[in-house]
Amino acid sequence: MTELFGIPLPALLGQLLLGLVNGSFYATLSLGLAVIFGLLNVINFAHGALYMMGAMLAWIGLTYFGLNYWVMLVVAPLVVGAFGIVLEKLLLRHLYKLDHLYGLLLTFGLTLLIEGLFRSFYGVSGLQYSVPDQLQGATNLGFMILPNYRAWVVLASLVVCFGTWYVIERTRLGALLRAGTENPRLTQAFGVNVPLMVTLTYGFGVALAGFAGVLAAPVLQVQPLMGSNLIIVVFAVVVIGGMGSILGSIVTGLGLGVIEGFSRVFYPEASATVVFVIMAIVLLLRPAGLFGKEK
Amino acid sequence: MKREFQIYLALLALLLVLPALGAYPVFVMKVLCFALFACAFNLLIGFTGLLSFGHAAFLGGAAYAAGHSVKVWGFSTELGLLFGLATGAVLGLVMGYLAIKRSGIYFSMITLALAQMLYFFFLQAPFTYGEDGLQGVPRGTALGLIDLKPDLNLYYFIVVIFVAGFLLIYRTVHSPFGQVLKAIRENEPRATSLGYNTALFKLLAFVLSAALAGLAGAAKTLVLGFATLTDAHWGTSGLVILMVLVGGMGTMLGPILGALIVVALENKVGDIGHFFANLTGIDWFNGLGEAVTIVTGLIFVLCVLAFRRGLIGELNAWWQRRQGTATP
Numbered sequence: 001m002t003e004l005f006g007i008p009l010p011a012l013l014g015q016l017l018l019g020l021v022n023g024s025f026y027a028t029l030s031l032g033l034a035v036i037f038g039l040l041n042v043i044n045f046a047h048g049a050l051y052m053m054g055a056m057l058a059w060i061g062l063t064y065f066g067l068n069y070w071v072m073l074v075v076a077p078l079v080v081g082a083f084g085i086v087l088e089k090l091l092l093r094h095l096y097k098l099d100h101l102y103g104l105l106l107t108f109g110l111t112l113l114i115e116g117l118f119r120s121f122y123g124v125s126g127l128q129y130s131v132p133d134q135l136q137g138a139t140n141l142g143f144m145i146l147p148n149y150r151a152w153v154v155l156a157s158l159v160v161c162f163g164t165w166y167v168i169e170r171t172r173l174g175a176l177l178r179a180g181t182e183n184p185r186l187t188q189a190f191g192v193n194v195p196l197m198v199t200l201t202y203g204f205g206v207a208l209a210g211f212a213g214v215l216a217a218p219v220l221q222v223q224p225l226m227g228s229n230l231i232i233v234v235f236a237v238v239v240i241g242g243m244g245s246i247l248g249s250i251v252t253g254l255g256l257g258v259i260e261g262f263s264r265v266f267y268p269e270a271s272a273t274v275v276f277v278i279m280a281i282v283l284l285l286r287p288a289g290l291f292g293k294e295k
Numbered sequence: 296m297k298r299e300f301q302i303y304l305a306l307l308a309l310l311l312v313l314p315a316l317g318a319y320p321v322f323v324m325k326v327l328c329f330a331l332f333a334c335a336f337n338l339l340i341g342f343t344g345l346l347s348f349g350h351a352a353f354l355g356g357a358a359y360a361a362g363h364s365v366k367v368w369g370f371s372t373e374l375g376l377l378f379g380l381a382t383g384a385v386l387g388l389v390m391g392y393l394a395i396k397r398s399g400i401y402f403s404m405i406t407l408a409l410a411q412m413l414y415f416f417f418l419q420a421p422f423t424y425g426e427d428g429l430q431g432v433p434r435g436t437a438l439g440l441i442d443l444k445p446d447l448n449l450y451y452f453i454v455v456i457f458v459a460g461f462l463l464i465y466r467t468v469h470s471p472f473g474q475v476l477k478a479i480r481e482n483e484p485r486a487t488s489l490g491y492n493t494a495l496f497k498l499l500a501f502v503l504s505a506a507l508a509g510l511a512g513a514a515k516t517l518v519l520g521f522a523t524l525t526d527a528h529w530g531t532s533g534l535v536i537l538m539v540l541v542g543g544m545g546t547m548l549g550p551i552l553g554a555l556i557v558v559a560l561e562n563k564v565g566d567i568g569h570f571f572a573n574l575t576g577i578d579w580f581n582g583l584g585e586a587v588t589i590v591t592g593l594i595f596v597l598c599v600l601a602f603r604r605g606l607i608g609e610l611n612a613w614w615q616r617r618q619g620t621a622t623p
Contacts, residue, residue, distance in 0.1 A: 037400075043400045043403075043404065091596065091600060094600060095599070095600075098603075100399060100400050101346045101399075101400065101403065102599050102603070104346070104348075104400060104403055105346075105536065105540070105595065105599045106595070106596060106599040106600065108533055108536075108595065109591075109592045109593070109594075109595025109596040109598075109599060110592065110596060111592070112533065112588040112589070112591055112592030112595060113588070113589055113592030113593055113595075113596065114592075115588055115592075116586040116587070116588035116589030116590075116591075116592055117586070117589055119585070119586045119588070120579065120582045120583070120585065120586040120589065121579075228529070229411075232407055232408060232411045232529065233408075233411075235404040235407055235408055236404075236408040236411075238404065239397070239401060239404055239405055239408065269419060272415040272418075273412045273415050273416065275408075276408050276409060276411065276412035276415075277412070279405070279408055279409075280393055280409070283393050283396050283397070283405065284393070284396075287396040287397060288397075
């Protein structure tokens with residue numbers, strides 16, 4: 001059997017893939033955070049709770065309404081996005097003139113509220129959600145066995161992430177968005193409906209989180225607290241990458257997922273903390289983050 | 296100014312006679328520990344303008360340090376408390392040094408992430424006993440003379456610690472050092488241009504706050520006899536923010552009132568839920584005690600949207616308005 005650093009190659013590649021799966025979630029979530037922060041100046045703590053909501057909706061859709069994975073992959077992000085739009089219109093809107101910290105505090109409160117509500121209905125034990133029929137099983141690539149569903153998670157996240165990048169960096173809509181991020185008042189003076197854009201951006205950002213949640217449902221335990229631990233890691237990812245660049249968020253997210261996967265092979269005790277350690281090192285060497293600009 | 300001291304003295308007197316009035320000493324001691332924790336946190340958010348989202352690390356870290364040193368190493372009670380305080384200070388120095396490299400929202404995210412890292416460390420470290428928690432920490436004696444096992448003896452011991460911590464914070468806030476911190480809160484670039492090394496001041500404030508949070512954590516271990524992972528969990532960091540927010544950021548008494556309200560609420564939410572379940576016949580309310588975060592989250596949202604000055608802050612504003620109209 002082929003070995004690398006004394007570890008059988010298939011085991012190593014298996015962990016690498018698992019790392020990429022986690023990395024896809026980091027990338028999708030940190031991308032949403034970055035887009036929202038760019039336009040709203042709000043760090044959306046509720047991102048984790050909305051990701052959980054996506055996964056729970058997938059489970060609820062299947063259990064109570066018989067809606068399969070593929071339907072929920074579209075419906076859940078739409079519902080989460082609509083919910084986000086309501087939150088923005090009703091609550092977040094009132095905080096834009098204040099210190100950014102209030103946005104963090106409000107969304108933190110919303111996280112507690114949303115998680116508490118789901119907890120009161122579904123408890124904290126994990127709910128089972130099985131892999132859809134079409135993606136069950138694994139493909140033998142010769143050097144490793146590739147579980148189909150995990151490959152799909154990575155692929156789907158990459159498509160969504162790069163799609164987002166393309167829209168923001170290469171289309172007219174994205175140009176307006178970037179203009180709004182740079183100078184909202186001037187953009188509004190040119191006749192762009194900035195408040196609408198802000199609302200839709202928040203909706204889109206949290207829909208991304210909901211999408212990641214549905215993707216996560218079959219691979220991770222679906223439970224009300226699944227989002228809050230993830231969001232803290234994603235915060236560290238955001239600090240490491242800096243929020244200035246879309247591609248930067250994607251690359252950092254995936255890269256850290258892979259590093260986490262490797263640490264699970266070589267030093268499992270550190271796998272939960274490795275991202276935070278890297279964050280500390282980056283802060284010492286390059287405080288603005290790998291892709292960030294010093295403000 | 297004189298009125299302020301009258302209020303403090305009245306509150307101190309109330310604190311001293313509270314057990315005689317029938318208050319349950321352990322509950323009041325728990326409130327006092329969290330009040331000291333909240334006051335220490337307020338030193339940062341209220342008087343320096345830094346939102347730390349990782350203060351649970353200091354409370355939890357010191358709770359374990361004090362518990363372990365007293366139970367396993369046989370430290371005396373005072374030494375255990377000091378060891379807890381020192382643990383808080385050292386953790387604060389490391390976390391603060393890293394976190395103040397960024398400001399604003401990033402500062403909060405970094406403190407949160409570093410505290411989470413410590414949480415995972417505590418989860419795996421043998422001396423914390425993981426999910427079971429460090430249990431059976433003896434209370435020992437005060438100065439080797441007074442047995443602290445009776446609740447009432449410990450009560451006055453904790454009151455002394457709390458008052459000492461409160462006075463230290465009061466002194467800090469009203470010192471030239473505190474004035475510089477306020478200047479940093481109001482306008483950091485200007486404080487820098489006046490020649491102050493703002494990074495150093497922020498770090499000092501952070502370490503002081505962490506040390507006092509550590510003292511609170513150590514005292515809490517002494518009162519309850521155990522230290523658990525909950526103390527170090529991010530939920531506790533959120534809880535202390537809520538205490539200060541409800542009471543009033545940047546006020547001296549706000550965090551104390553906030554701690555009282557939040558601790559009482561956490562204890563009583565289950566009962567309130569049962570009450571509503573009986574009242575409305577909706578069974579869902581019975582589960583409210585299991586999902587306290589619904590209530591705390593709701594209060595969070597309401598405070599941020601409509602009530603940012605907090606109870607004491609609103610009271611002060613009302614008082615000033617009244618003074619303003621009385622003597623035009």
